[in-house]
Amino acid sequence: MIDLIISILRSGTPLVYVTLAGVIAQRAGVWNLGLEGLMIIGACATVLGIIVTGNFYVAMAIAMLLCMLASALLWFVIDRLKANPIIAGLGLTGLGIGGTALAVQAIYGSLSAVNAPIGVPRIGPLFGPFAPLSIFVLALPFVVFGMWVLLRRTRFGLRLAAAGEHPFAARSVGVNPSRMRLVALLAGGVLAAIGGAELAAGSLNLFAQNMTSGRGFMAFAAVIFGAGHPIGATLAAFFFSVVSALGIRAQLSFGDALPHDLLQALPYVATVFGVWLSGKLRGGLRAAGGGFGELRDN
Amino acid sequence: MAAHALACRAIGVTYGSLKALDDVSVAFAPGQIHAVVGQNGAGKTTFARVVAGLVAPSSGSVEVSGNSVLPGNVAASRAQGVELVHQSFALPPSFTVAEALEFGFTGKGALYSRPQLLRRWQSHLAALDVSVAPSARIRDLPVEAQQGVEIARALVTDAKILILDEPTAVLSPTGIEALFQRVRRLKAQGVTILLILHKIREVLAVADTVTVLRGGKLVAGPLPVADVTAPLLATLIVGEAVAGASGDVAAALGAGEISHTAHRGLDSRPKVADLNALSTRPDPEGPALAEASLAIRAGEIVGVAGVEGNGQRTLVRALAGLVETTAGTQHLAGVGSEKLTLAERRRLGLRIIPFERNVEGLSLTSSLWENWVARQLVEGKLLSFIAPRRIREACDRALRAWSVRYETSTQRAGSLSGGNAQKVILAREVDDDAKLIIAAQPTRGLDIGATAFVWQSLRAAAARGSGVLVISSDLDELFDISDRIVVMLSGRIVAEFTAPFDLGAVGAAMTGAR
Numbered sequence: 162m163i164d165l166i167i168s169i170l171r172s173g174t175p176l177v178y179v180t181l182a183g184v185i186a187q188r189a190g191v192w193n194l195g196l197e198g199l200m201i202i203g204a205c206a207t208v209l210g211i212i213v214t215g216n217f218y219v220a221m222a223i224a225m226l227l228c229m230l231a232s233a234l235l236w237f238v239i240d241r242l243k244a245n246p247i248i249a250g251l252g253l254t255g256l257g258i259g260g261t262a263l264a265v266q267a268i269y270g271s272l273s274a275v276n277a278p279i280g281v282p283r284i285g286p287l288f289g290p291f292a293p294l295s296i297f298v299l300a301l302p303f304v305v306f307g308m309w310v311l312l313r314r315t316r317f318g319l320r321l322a323a324a325g326e327h328p329f330a331a332r333s334v335g336v337n338p339s340r341m342r343l344v345a346l347l348a349g350g351v352l353a354a355i356g357g358a359e360l361a362a363g364s365l366n367l368f369a370q371n372m373t374s375g376r377g378f379m380a381f382a383a384v385i386f387g388a389g390h391p392i393g394a395t396l397a398a399f400f401f402s403v404v405s406a407l408g409i410r411a412q413l414s415f416g417d418a419l420p421h422d423l424l425q426a427l428p429y430v431a432t433v434f435g436v437w438l439s440g441k442l443r444g445g446l447r448a449a450g451g452g453f454g455e456l457r458d459n
Numbered sequence: 460m461a462a463h464a465l466a467c468r469a470i471g472v473t474y475g476s477l478k479a480l481d482d483v484s485v486a487f488a489p490g491q492i493h494a495v496v497g498q499n500g501a502g503k504t505t506f507a508r509v510v511a512g513l514v515a516p517s518s519g520s521v522e523v524s525g526n527s528v529l530p531g532n533v534a535a536s537r538a539q540g541v542e543l544v545h546q547s548f549a550l551p552p553s554f555t556v557a558e559a560l561e562f563g564f565t566g567k568g569a570l571y572s573r574p575q576l577l578r579r580w581q582s583h584l585a586a587l588d589v590s591v592a593p594s595a596r597i598r599d600l601p602v603e604a605q606q607g608v609e610i611a612r613a614l615v616t617d618a619k620i621l622i623l624d625e626p627t628a629v630l631s632p633t634g635i636e637a638l639f640q641r642v643r644r645l646k647a648q649g650v651t652i653l654l655i656l657h658k659i660r661e662v663l664a665v666a667d668t669v670t671v672l673r674g675g676k677l678v679a680g681p682l683p684v685a686d687v688t689a690p691l692l693a694t695l696i697v698g699e700a701v702a703g704a705s706g707d708v709a710a711a712l713g714a715g716e717i718s719h720t721a722h723r724g725l726d727s728r729p730k731v732a733d734l735n736a737l738s739t740r741p742d743p744e745g746p747a748l749a750e751a752s753l754a755i756r757a758g759e760i761v762g763v764a765g766v767e768g769n770g771q772r773t774l775v776r777a778l779a780g781l782v783e784t785t786a787g788t789q790h791l792a793g794v795g796s797e798k799l800t801l802a803e804r805r806r807l808g809l810r811i812i813p814f815e816r817n818v819e820g821l822s823l824t825s826s827l828w829e830n831w832v833a834r835q836l837v838e839g840k841l842l843s844f845i846a847p848r849r850i851r852e853a854c855d856r857a858l859r860a861w862s863v864r865y866e867t868s869t870q871r872a873g874s875l876s877g878g879n880a881q882k883v884i885l886a887r888e889v890d891d892d893a894k895l896i897i898a899a900q901p902t903r904g905l906d907i908g909a910t911a912f913v914w915q916s917l918r919a920a921a922a923r924g925s926g927v928l929v930i931s932s933d934l935d936e937l938f939d940i941s942d943r944i945v946v947m948l949s950g951r952i953v954a955e956f957t958a959p960f961d962l963g964a965v966g967a968a969m970t971g972a973r
Contacts, residue, residue, distance in 0.1 A: 316569040319562035323551050330549040332513060334563030334612075335534035 163290050165406060170291075171364050173402035174298045175200070178356030179380035180387075180398040181308050182349035187389045188312055189345035190325030190338070194250030195235050196353060197377025198257025199228050203357020205261035208368035209268070211277040217362070225354040231257070232350035236343045254377065262370045274369035280362035295363040297355060304352075308391040321345060356380075379432050386435040397435060404431040463522070464489035464651040465510065465541075465620055470519035472505050472675075479505040480516070481675045487668075489524075489619075492642060492652045493681055494666035496659070496696055498906050499877075502675040503655045504546065507624045510653070511543035512536035523620065537565075540619030546628060546655075548609045552598035556580070556591055556608050564615045587611050588641070602767060603634045610641065621645060622653040627661055629932065631766045632966030639665045658935070659692050671695040697907055725942065728756040729793065731808070731895045731926035732778065737787035742773040746950035750787065751777075753945060753952055755895060755926040760917065762941030763930040766969055770950035771930045772814060775899055778928075779811060780804055792894045806838050808894025812884050812901050814930075816877065820884045823873030827865060827883060828854040830872045834887050861886040862912075878909030885916050893925045900931055914940055934965065 179200050186193035203224045210220025231253060238249045265275055281295035288294070312318040324331040324341035331338045360376070361368045379401050387394030408427035411419060466486040472479040480502045487493045497503050508514040510521055515531025522528065529535035550559045557580045561571070568579065577593045584593060589607035591600060600608065606626060613621055623642075627635045642652055642665060656662050662669050662684065669687060670680030678695050732755040741747040745768055753774075755761050763771055776782040777789070780801050789796050792807045799807075813819035821830050828847070831854045836845070854868045863882045865875060872880060881901065889896060898917055902910040917940065921927050931937050937944055938960045946954040946968040954968035 310570070314571060314573075316561060316564065316571075319554070319558055323554070323562050326551040326553060327549065329545075330551055331562075332533060333511075333543065333545065333549045335512075335532075335537055336562075 165410065167291065167294065168409070169399065169402050169406045170294060170298050172405055173399045174295075174301055174363065175356040175360035176376055176380055176383070176398040176402055177301060177305070177395050178297070178352050178359060179377055180383040180394045181304065181391060182352035182356070183380050183384040184308070184387070184389055184391050184394050185312065185321075185345045185352070186349045187384050188318070188321050188325050189342045190328070191239065191246055191342055191346060192250065192381075193235070193346070193349060194247055194378075194381060195231070195253030195257070196250075196349075196380050197373055197375065198254035199231055199350060199353035200357040200360065200377045200380075201257045201261050201371070201373045202231055203228050203354035204361035204372060205264060205357070205368050206354070207358035208275055208277045208361050208366070209264070211279055211362065211366075212275070215278070217279060217281060221354070221358055224358055225351050228350035228354035228357070229347050230350075232346040232353075233343070236346045240339050240342055258371055258373075261368075265368065265370065272370065274367045274372075277362060277366045277368070280364070280366035281358060293364070295359060297359045297363060305391055305395050312391055353377075375429065379428065382432040382436050386432075386439045388439060397439075400435060401428050401431055404428050462489075463487060464524060465653075466522040466525075467506075467510065468520050468522070470506075470509055470516045470521070472502075472509060472514060473517050478675050480509065483519070483672070483675075483677045485670055485677055485680065487651060487653065487681060489651050490646065490649055491667040492646050492654060492665060494654050494656050494662040494669045494684070495672065495680075496656050496662055496669060496692070497672035497678075498657070498696060499904055500674075500906055501672040501696075503657075503672055504624055505675075506672065507543055507622045507653070507655055510536070510620075510622060511541055513543070537616060540617060542613035542616070542618040542621050544606070544609050544613050544621070544623045544626060546625040548605050550597045550605070550609060550612065552596070554597050555593065556584070556595050556597065556600075557593035559597055559608060560584075560593075560612055560615055563612055566616075583615065584608075584611055587614065588644075602629045603631070603637070606630070606634075606638070607641075614645075618650060620651045620653065622655070624655045625657065626654065627656065627658065629767060631969040632934065632962060633970050634766070635661070659689050659696075662692065663687075663689065673698060725756050725759045728758055730754045730790070731757050731792055732928070733790040734777075735788045735790075737777060737789055738785045739773060739777050740783045740785055742776055742782045745772045746770045747785075748773050748777055749950045751947075751950070751952045752787075755928055757894070757924050757926050758921050760921050760927040760929060760940055760942050762937035762944040763928065763947055764934060764937050764944050764965055764969060765932075765947035767932050769947045771899070771947055773950060774947065775811065775814070775897055775930065778804075778809065778895070778897060802837050805834065808892055808925075810834075810888040810890075810893045810896045810925075812881075812888055812896070812898040814899040816880055816884065816904075817873075821872040821880055824871060826869045827858065827872055827875075828868040830883060831857060831868075831887050857886045858883065878905050878912070881905060881909065881913060885913065889916060889920050889925075891923065893920060895926045895928065896920055897928045898930070901929065902931070902933070902936060910936075934962065938962075 179196050182199065183193050183196050206224035206227045207220050210223040211217055214220055235249055235253050238244045239246045266272065269275055281297060283292060284294050284296055284299050286292045312321065320331060320336045321341050324336060324338035328338035360373065380398060383394050383397040383401060386397035405428035408424040412421065412424050463486040468484050470480055470483045483506065495503055495506060505514060509516050512531060512533040512535055520527050520530065523539040523541060526539060528539050557576045560580045560583065561576060580593045584591065589611050591604045591608060597605060597608065606629065626638055630638060646652055654666060666684050668681035669684055669692065671678040673696065734751055734753045736750045736752055737748055738750055739748040748770055751774065763774065765771055773782060777784065780799055784797050791804055791809055794807055796804060817823055828851045832850045851868045858865060858868065861882045863879050863886065865879065872883065875883065901913050905913065917927050917929065929937065929940060942958060944956045944960060944965060945952050946965060948969065948971050956965060
């Protein structure tokens with residue numbers, strides 16, 4: 162049982178951080194489909210940073226910086242060049258997946274995984290059987306709660322939401338919606354970098370090409386499933402990782418009796434199901450004023 | 460001079476080659492109600508937005524109580540106590556009332572709990588006599604309550620100058636009276652108020668001074684209202700050349716005597732549309748129709764009055780077959796039509812001038828001839844042969860007959876002005892085969908000349924034997940043009956009036972007071 166919980170926390174934690182990045186962007190009116198790209202940039206930069214500097218914290222700082230730069234690029238393309246946010250986000254994802262693969266090849270000349278000597282600091286023996294989990298797992302409840310306070314219980318959160326839902330209303334009270342979007346995307350860059358770092362260096366300490374394998378898109382789905390609410394989206398992300406963990410369990414128990422590919426597909430099937438369900442339950446994000454509509458500014 | 464609450468010096472605003480405001484210098488005394496009037500396109504809204512800091516002027520400056528304000532900066536204007544209430548409200552629909560008041564607040568308490576937030580704004584709403592629950596969501600509020608909240612939002616900080624941009628456009632007559640009461644109370648508290656209006660009657664009822672804009676230029680003002688008369692004001696608003704040219708012009712300004720068309724023995728004419736206790740599913744754009752019964756006879760103009768969002772859009776969509784009916788029957792030109800598609804209905808003679816000219820009425824990125832011929836193509840066979848050159852020639856003839864000002868039939872519809880765009884729709888929808896013409900807000904956003912043109916066209920269509928259904932939120936318009944008026948409230952048709960119409964009675968029906 163404890164094994165199962167640990168495996169859920171391990172697979173769920175990176176997903177939740179990236180989901181929170183999506184939530185804050187969604188509040189500001191940006192459907193961030195670049196999450197996958199940000200996450201893999203974070204993962205790659207952390208591992209390479211550790212190899213080069215030998216210090217996790219320096220590596221983490223580099224990863225955050227790179228992800229913020231990538232987010233700033235996304236903001237520039239969407240906000241200043243007026244590109245379609247969906248296309249721009251997908252472009253960032255392509256840039257992330259391709260760029261990290263290229264970086265690893267260029268530096269190490271290999272297509273396979275790169276190992277880091279150390280990873281994210283672990284929470285330690287104080288927590289008994291949970292000792293091998295990383296500090297980011299421990300920090301998660303605080304981050305989620307902090308995010309909820311910031312988005313739902315502060316005037317800043319209201320202004321961010323106003324900028325996302327009705328930019329003209331925000332402008333009318335002297336809030337600059339464009340700047341709000343930048344702030345949200347930069348904060349999202351930091352969160353996605355943590356998600357990527359946790360994925361790569363939270364347990365395995367290695368980076369492999371395309372190792373995010375669609376987790377960024379699952380995080381995006383979790384934002385929709387959770388109706389843009391930080392806690393709802395967190396639960397949605399954990400729902401996906403529970404399904405995924407149970408799939409692995411089933412594989413171990415039943416062996417070849419169940420088709421291997423079907424079990425691997427489970428989390429993605431659950432994602433589709435979750436998005437459909439959220440649409441059924443409360444009109445999905447329409448309730449939160451979202452949808453794929455154009456940014457309204459008049 | 461510090462004696463002025465607000466002084467504008469030589470303000471100019473240009474959009475491309477268009478001068479929205481041209482060298483406007485005007486000063487307003489404190490503690491009074493100042494009306495700013497003008498036709499559509501006169502620059503009223505631009506003027507309000509410049510003062511509020513939403514639009515940066517290309518020249519000139521704004522001074523509040525003698526202090527010059529950083530131009531084009533909302534925060535700077537708000538810091539000087541200038542607040543603007545928009546014509547179409549600017550509050551995020553998913554916010555609660557308390558959140559909507561909080562997000563523009565600049566005082567202490569940036570971190571809050573939900574009960575704290577509700578308590579903080581409960582008393583503010585009570586003090587302003589806005590009776591809505593602070594926990595209600597903006598999107599669930601009727602339009603009058605939304606305006607109340609918007610005004611309360613504008614007064615969360617210590618506003619010295621409150622600008623209301625066409626606040627009466629969305630209100631019922633009783634709502635307008637309540638608004639004027641509220642404005643007078645604010646004046647008594649020392650707030651300087653700028654009211655952007657376009658009805659002369661309203662100016663004379665509430666304002667202390669009046670300022671007239673025409674074509675972006677200051678024509679007169681601020682004049683004490685005691686010194687002006689309705690005809691003088693009408694002349695100032697439309698200019699010497701146009702004034703008095705037509706009764707429609709005066710009526711469009713809400714100044715003229717309303718000429719009631721006699722009920723022209725229409726009862727014996729055939730019914731072009733007959734709704735019998737029709738109920739529909741709820742529509743995303745408004746409440747469901749509930750047992751709506753309505754008959755329109757050939758040659759008759761029926762007006763639909765009601766505060767916006769009371770099922771007028773659903774009524775149009777039901778007649779067009781775009782919303783599912785759940786009970787009742789409807790007939791178009793004598794044919795049972797509940798199951799018909801829009802194309803089939805159009806073949807029966809249904810014509811629609813839709814609510815949103817630029818969204819539903821025209822494809823702005825398509826050429827004029829494509830927009831013009833769309834109706835005939837929809838009615839025609841799926842695989843009918845199209846000869847663009849011949850259609851363009853026919854289109855040219857039609858557009859000239861409707862005196863559309865355009866360059867070539869291949870230009871995009873988006874390049875036309877509002878009045879000309881509406882004429883293209885009229886050219887498409889008003890023809891000899893039209894049995895029922897639905898005109899939804901046909902004059903919204905049009906200037907006086909275009910408005911009069913639309914009214915004449917609809918009258919002419921009725922005279923040729925079409926039934927006309929006019930939906931409008933402008934009661935003066937309905938009173939002037941309709942033979943009969945029905946009033947909608949929450950998806951029901953709650954009252955019916957025949958000319959001569961009584962403003963009080965219609966207004967009471969609109970708010971359910973009757």
